[in-house]
Amino acid sequence: MLTAYRREAGVAVAILLLAVVMSAAAPGFFTAENLNDIFLANLPVLIIALGMTFLIVTGEIDISVGSVFAVCGIVAGSLAKWNLPLALVAAMTCAAGATFGAVNGLLAAYIQVPSIVVTLAVMIALRDALRWITQGAWVQDLPANFQWLSFTQASYPLVVTGLAGTLFLSFAWASRSVAGVRAMYATGSNPAAARLAGIDTRLMKSAAFVSVGMLTGLAALLNSARFNQIPANAGLGLEMKVIAAVVIGGTSITGGRGTVLGTLLGVILLGAIGPALTFIGVSAYWERAAQGGIILIAVALDALSGRAEAYASHLVPARA
Amino acid sequence: MADALLRAVEITKSFSGVRALRGVSFDLARGEVHALVGENGAGKSTLIKIVTGALAPDSGSLLVSGRAVDRMDPALARALGIAAIYQQPALFPHLTVAENIAIALEPLTAWRRVDWTARRRTAAELLERVGASIDPDRVADTLSMPEQQLLEIAKAVGAAARVLIMDEPTASLSGREVGRLFGVIERLREENLGIVYISHRLEEILTLADRVTVLRDGESVATRRRGELNQASLIKLMIGRELSTIFPEREGQAGADDVALELRRVSSRAGIHDVSLTLRRGEILGLAGLVGSGRTELAGTVFGLTPPDRGEVFVGGRPVVITSPQGAIALGVGCVPEDRRRDGVVPPMAVDENVTMASLGSVSRRGLIARDLERTITGRYVAELHVKTGSLEDPVESLSGGNQQKVALARSLAANPAVLILDEPTQGVDVGSKAEIHALMRSLAGRGMAILMISSELPEVLGMSDRIAVMRNGTIAGVLARAEATQERVMALALGHQC
Numbered sequence: 001m002l003t004a005y006r007r008e009a010g011v012a013v014a015i016l017l018l019a020v021v022m023s024a025a026a027p028g029f030f031t032a033e034n035l036n037d038i039f040l041a042n043l044p045v046l047i048i049a050l051g052m053t054f055l056i057v058t059g060e061i062d063i064s065v066g067s068v069f070a071v072c073g074i075v076a077g078s079l080a081k082w083n084l085p086l087a088l089v090a091a092m093t094c095a096a097g098a099t100f101g102a103v104n105g106l107l108a109a110y111i112q113v114p115s116i117v118v119t120l121a122v123m124i125a126l127r128d129a130l131r132w133i134t135q136g137a138w139v140q141d142l143p144a145n146f147q148w149l150s151f152t153q154a155s156y157p158l159v160v161t162g163l164a165g166t167l168f169l170s171f172a173w174a175s176r177s178v179a180g181v182r183a184m185y186a187t188g189s190n191p192a193a194a195r196l197a198g199i200d201t202r203l204m205k206s207a208a209f210v211s212v213g214m215l216t217g218l219a220a221l222l223n224s225a226r227f228n229q230i231p232a233n234a235g236l237g238l239e240m241k242v243i244a245a246v247v248i249g250g251t252s253i254t255g256g257r258g259t260v261l262g263t264l265l266g267v268i269l270l271g272a273i274g275p276a277l278t279f280i281g282v283s284a285y286w287e288r289a290a291q292g293g294i295i296l297i298a299v300a301l302d303a304l305s306g307r308a309e310a311y312a313s314h315l316v317p318a319r320a
Numbered sequence: 321m322a323d324a325l326l327r328a329v330e331i332t333k334s335f336s337g338v339r340a341l342r343g344v345s346f347d348l349a350r351g352e353v354h355a356l357v358g359e360n361g362a363g364k365s366t367l368i369k370i371v372t373g374a375l376a377p378d379s380g381s382l383l384v385s386g387r388a389v390d391r392m393d394p395a396l397a398r399a400l401g402i403a404a405i406y407q408q409p410a411l412f413p414h415l416t417v418a419e420n421i422a423i424a425l426e427p428l429t430a431w432r433r434v435d436w437t438a439r440r441r442t443a444a445e446l447l448e449r450v451g452a453s454i455d456p457d458r459v460a461d462t463l464s465m466p467e468q469q470l471l472e473i474a475k476a477v478g479a480a481a482r483v484l485i486m487d488e489p490t491a492s493l494s495g496r497e498v499g500r501l502f503g504v505i506e507r508l509r510e511e512n513l514g515i516v517y518i519s520h521r522l523e524e525i526l527t528l529a530d531r532v533t534v535l536r537d538g539e540s541v542a543t544r545r546r547g548e549l550n551q552a553s554l555i556k557l558m559i560g561r562e563l564s565t566i567f568p569e570r571e572g573q574a575g576a577d578d579v580a581l582e583l584r585r586v587s588s589r590a591g592i593h594d595v596s597l598t599l600r601r602g603e604i605l606g607l608a609g610l611v612g613s614g615r616t617e618l619a620g621t622v623f624g625l626t627p628p629d630r631g632e633v634f635v636g637g638r639p640v641v642i643t644s645p646q647g648a649i650a651l652g653v654g655c656v657p658e659d660r661r662r663d664g665v666v667p668p669m670a671v672d673e674n675v676t677m678a679s680l681g682s683v684s685r686r687g688l689i690a691r692d693l694e695r696t697i698t699g700r701y702v703a704e705l706h707v708k709t710g711s712l713e714d715p716v717e718s719l720s721g722g723n724q725q726k727v728a729l730a731r732s733l734a735a736n737p738a739v740l741i742l743d744e745p746t747q748g749v750d751v752g753s754k755a756e757i758h759a760l761m762r763s764l765a766g767r768g769m770a771i772l773m774i775s776s777e778l779p780e781v782l783g784m785s786d787r788i789a790v791m792r793n794g795t796i797a798g799v800l801a802r803a804e805a806t807q808e809r810v811m812a813l814a815l816g817h818q819c
Contacts, residue, residue, distance in 0.1 A: 177691070179684040186677055190666040196623075196657055197677040197731060198646035256668060 007250030010301070011265040014294075018269070018276060026279040034275070036157050040226060042271035044069065044219035044238065046164055046264065049245045050171045051212035053263045054181060056246055058205045059188040059255030060108055064119040065216045065242055067126035068100045069235030072220035074130065077139030077230040080146040089146075094217040100126070101213020105206030115209075123239070130232055139230040149225045160222055167215075171260045184208055188255025244291060245270050248298045269294065323386065325350055325514040326371065326402070326483050331380035333366055340366040343380070344540045346533055348483060348514040353505065355517045355529035359558055359778070359811075362535040364518055368485055371516075372404050373397040384483075403476035404485040409468040413461035417471055418443035420460050424475040446474040450504050466497040473504060477513075484508065485516040490524060491612060502528060520610050522551050522815055534558055555815070559778060559807040567783030568762040579637060580770035581653070581739045583622070586631030590617035592794045595631070599739065604761060604771045606785030608778070609814050614794035615774045616658055619741045622772075623655040624648040636738060649678055654737030656728050658744045658774070660721075664728030667717035671709050672698040674716050674727050679735040701730035706756055722753025729757070733764075740764065743774045758784060778807050790814050 022029040048065050055062055076093040080086075104122060108115035148156045174181045186194040187201040195201050224230045249266030251258025273294065274287035327347040333340050341363045348354050356364050369375040371382065373392035382389045384400045411420050418436075421443045426432075443456035452470035454463065463471065469489055476484055486505075490498045505515060505528065519525055525532060526546060533543040534557040541557050580601045587593040592614045599605050607615050620626050622633065624642040633640055635651050642648045648655070657663035665674050675698040676683045683694045698712050705726040709719055716727050725745070732740060745761070746754040761784060765771055775781050781788055788800045790813035797813045 177689050179680040179687050179689050182673060182677075182689060183680060186666050186669065186673070189668055190662075192663045193666050194677070196625075196645050196655065196663050198644075198649035198735070199677070199680075200644075200646055256666075 005259075005261075007298075007301075008259065008262045008265055011248060011250070011262065011269055011298075015265060015269050015272070018272060022276055022279065026276075029276060029279045034279075038271055038275050039161070040157060042267055043160060043164060044223050044235075045241045045245060045271065046267045047167060047215050047219040047222070048212065048238070048242045049249075049263045049267055050167055050260055051208070051215040052242050052246050053171070053249070053251050053258050053260050054175075054184055055205075055208040055212050056243075056251050056253060057188045057255055057258050058184045058201075058208045059191065060115040060205050060208065061243065061253075062101070062104055062119045062209060062212050063116065063239045063243070064100065064104060064123040064126065065212065066235040066238035066240075067123045067130070068097055068213060068216045069220045069223075069238050070231075070233060071100070071126050071130055072097050072217040073224045073230045073234045074134060074139055074232060075217075076221045076224050077142060077146075080143055081139070081141070083143060086145060086150060090149075090218075090221055093221045094214045097217025097220070098210050098214040101210040101216075102206065104213070105209030108209065109202040109205035134232040136232055138232055140228075142228060142230070146225060147228060149222075156225070163222075168260060168264055175260060180204065180207065185256060188252075189257070241270065241291075244295050248294060250298075250302075252302070323350065324348060324383070325385060326516075327383040327386075328367070328371060329381045329383070331367065331370055331377045331382075333370060333375065333377050339538050341370075341377075341538045344535065344538070346540065346543075348516060350482075350514055351509050351512045352530045353509060353515045353517050353528050355519065355525040355532045356535065357519070357522070357525060357532060357554065357558060358535035359776070362558075363538040364535055365487070366538075367535070368404060368487060368516070368518070371397070372402060372485065398479065401480055401482035402485070403479060403481035403483070404487065405469065405472045405476065405489060407488045407491050409465075409472045411460040411463075411468060411471065413459075415460055416456065417447070417454055417458050417460060417463070418456035420471060421446060421456075421475055421478055425478050442478065443474075446478045447471075449477055449507075450474045451500070451507065452504075466493050466501070469493075469501070470504070473508075477508070481513065483514050483516070485518075487518045488520065488612075489517075490519060490521060498524070520815065522554055525554070526551065551815075555808060555811050559811055567780075568759045579634070581622070581772070582634040582637075584632040584634075586621060586628045586633060588617070588621040588626045588628045590614075590620055590626035592618050592621060594795050595621075597789060597796060597799075599770045599772055601738075601768050601770050602765050603786045604765050604773055604784055606781040606788040607772060607774045607791060608776075608781045608788055608810050609791035609797075611776065613791040613814065615791050616743055617794070618791065619655060619657075619743050619772070619774060622648070623653060623741060649735050649737070652736070652738035653741070654678070654732035654735055654739070655741040656725075656732050656743060656745060658747065660725050660728045665716045665724055665731070667724075668715050670713045671702065671707070671716055671719075671727060672712040675701055675730045675734055678731050682735075697734060698730075701734060705730055705760060720750070720753075722749040722757075725749050725757070726753065729760070737769070739770045739772070741772045741774070744776065745773060746775075746777070746780065778810060781810065782807065792816050 052062065072093050075096045076089055079089045079092055100122065104115070104119050107113050107118040151159050183194065183199045184204045186197065186199055187204045191201055245266035246258070246263050247253060248270060249258070249262030251262065270291055273290050274284070277286055277290060278284050324347040329345050330343045331341050332343055344363065344367060346367065356367070358364050366375065370377045373394045373396060382392055389396065412423065418439045422439045425442065440456045447454050447456070450470055450473045452467065452474065454467055454471065460468070489501060493501060508515060517529060526549065529546055531543060531545055532549060532554070534541045536558060578601050579598050581599040583595050583597045586595045595618060609615050617626065621628055622642070624644045624647050627643045633642060635653060640651055642651065642653070661667060666677065672694055676694050683690055683697060695712060702709065702712065707723050707726045707730070709723065716724055719727065746757055749757065761771055761773070773784060782805055786802055788805050788810060790797045790800070790810055792814055797816065800809060
């Protein structure tokens with residue numbers, strides 16, 4: 001059990017260490033207000049990373065989520081300004097994200113263009129199309145009911161916490177109990193064997209792309225509702241944060257292995273490190289460097305433990 | 321034979337307890353073509369790998385031009401003038417012919433001016449020497465298969481090779497191209513090179529070779545001069561062994577009348593053509609043939625990996641079109657692939673997850689996996705197949721080869737197939753598991769399952785099959801009833817020779 005969750009345990013220890021250091025060096029870090037800010041700022045990362053975990057598990061990747069996030073934010077704002085009912089705005093925003101996911105999935109899984117190339121192209125195309133269409137203008141004068149999605153500023157964090165928690169639990173549960181998700185793990189772990197077992201590996205990959213797209217739409221909606229205007233250049237670098245969190249959480253970048261618990265811990269560690277540095281007086285410019293360092297440590301540990309395991313499997317004879 | 325170019329003495333090599341070579345001796349003289357023949361798995365490739373330094377022998381010694389070589393490695397082999405040409409040429413596909421030759425010949429110094437004119441001239445000279453008219457500026461991946469092989473030979477000749485090992489060089493050549501290749505070999509022989517020639521085509525061996533060494537089950541059975549051999553005596557030397565394993569008895573009359581699977585003149589782009597075959601309920605049909613004769617490709621065609629381009633397929637008497645493995649499984653066709661680690665199981669995943677992988681639909685309700693049902697089903701197969709595993713949650717990679725193979729079998733069985741294709745079901749499996757798998761096959765057939773068993777092991781084919789279909793060059797060369805099948809007749813059909 002412990003060996004199976006070694007990575008999760010490692011990240012959890014790192015988070016605890018950070019907490020101990022912060023409580024000694026800057027107890028002010030733990031005010032409800034500060035934690036709330038950190039949570040809301042990282043909410044989009046968490047929501048998208050849940051879907052990204054399963055996508056990377058299938059052996060694919062999506063680096064267009066930052067651009068899709070920006071487009072979906074503008075879509076949500078524009079729809080809201082037409083005074084459509086909120087539920088419809090939410091549904092259509094998620095549908096827009098899912099559509100981009102479907103396009104990515106179609107090109108990557110069925111036409112078999114490497115997903116990093118497909119989603120790179122979509123990332124650039126969407127970003128520039130958005131710049132051209134909006135001419136850089138932000139969506140402003142949003143209707144009053146859109147702000148905080150008709151909740152109050154005080155209750156909104158509770159609502160989204162509940163939503164994110166529900167999402168996390170259902171993804172964790174799905175990874176053990178939903179046949180389709182089991183098939184995604186098989187697809188990423190050994191595509192040839194999965195295919196010969198009758199699993200439609202292309203469908204599994206596409207489904208993972210669509211879910212990432214849909215979650216990106218949801219994340220964009222929840223994020224837009226926090227402000228009274230929506231920027232046309234939102235989500236810059238978001239894809240890197242999402243993928244980094246997934247990788248730090250122990251998901252194998254080559255597919256087949258990974259847990260959403262690890263991803264949750266990865267999001268927490270990655271999201272907390274920057275504000276923590278600011279709190280103890282380190283320049284904010286070091287945030288990226290610290291995040292990069294964490295990624296390198298995580299990946300290096302992966303490579304080392306992978307090598308150690310391969311070595312051990314040579315020494316220890318398999319059970320007869 | 322004091323001046324043997326190459327001499328291997330009493331070479332022994334084991335892989336995890338299985339003896340691949342036992343005390344094999346072999347020598348090669350200047351200007352000699354020495355053929356190496358034997359069934360699949362007789363130890364030819366292992367011997368070649370030891371001679372070229374890719375593998376180290378457990379015991380025995382190698383002498384090159386009379387001098388003992390303690391530790392052979394690929395670089396040393398090259399320096400000593402030993403070059404090997406494999407079935408699949410190992411070229412750099414994006415580089416030109418001249419560059420491919422240059423990489424093999426020029427020193428690998430980073431800072432060195434490249435003399436393109438000299439490169440092209442060397443390439444042209446070498447190609448000329450092996451009788452190939454290939455433009456040195458052509459890119460390697462535009463070359464045809466025979467041209468690629470000639471390029472490989474040119475590389476070897478250019479590297480001043482004195483020993484040239486050719487592994488099935490004619491496997492992908494047409495009759496005319498074979499003739500041209502023989503011309504080149506003739507010329508090399510006159511230049512006093514020694515050539516080790518490996519081939520399944522006996523007529524080639526009997527035209528080309530000065531001497532023939534026959535390997536069987538890792539032992540050198542005989543070395544004879546060409547004049548002392550004909551096709552019949554060669555086949556006898558290759559297979560002459562007793563059935564060493566006891567095979568389970570049939571339970572009653574096998575082969576009910578209803579046909580479970582029928583192929584009518586099926587061809588596919590995988591390289592099989594005009595295959596007609598019937599497989600009845602309760603029957604084990606053995607599919608024999610040499611490696612590359614199209615057996616695995618036929619399995620892939622039936623299982624929907626390379627759907628047929630022409631011909632008809634009937635399952636249970638109804639015409640069907642199978643275009644994917646999931647389609648095949650839905651129609652009750654199961655397949656246990658040859659390379660279990662690559663295709664048969666997902667090694668890092670748990671035993672139960674692997675067993676239900678092909679039947680996820682039947683262990684889930686509305687898309688949700690019923691873990692209890694999954695455990696019950698897996699438990700049943702683990703017990704029936706005697707899979708030795710710590711728990712059902714153990715990763716399959718922690719099991720032994722034989723037990724992994726049983727998991728791969730269970731995966732197919734859990735989908736309740738009416739037709740089961742087994743590709744080399746006991747390859748690399750220990751003796752105990754092998755007997756268990758054989759017993760299981762017999763009992764499955766007894767319960768009415770139709771089994772198509774691909775096997776390269778003749779005793780297994782003869783011991784297990786109710787009928788034997790032999791493939792050669794992508795089609796069925798003949799079907800033998802159990803009573804009329806002998807090792808000689810199967811081999812003769814596989815090699816295309818009438819006894």
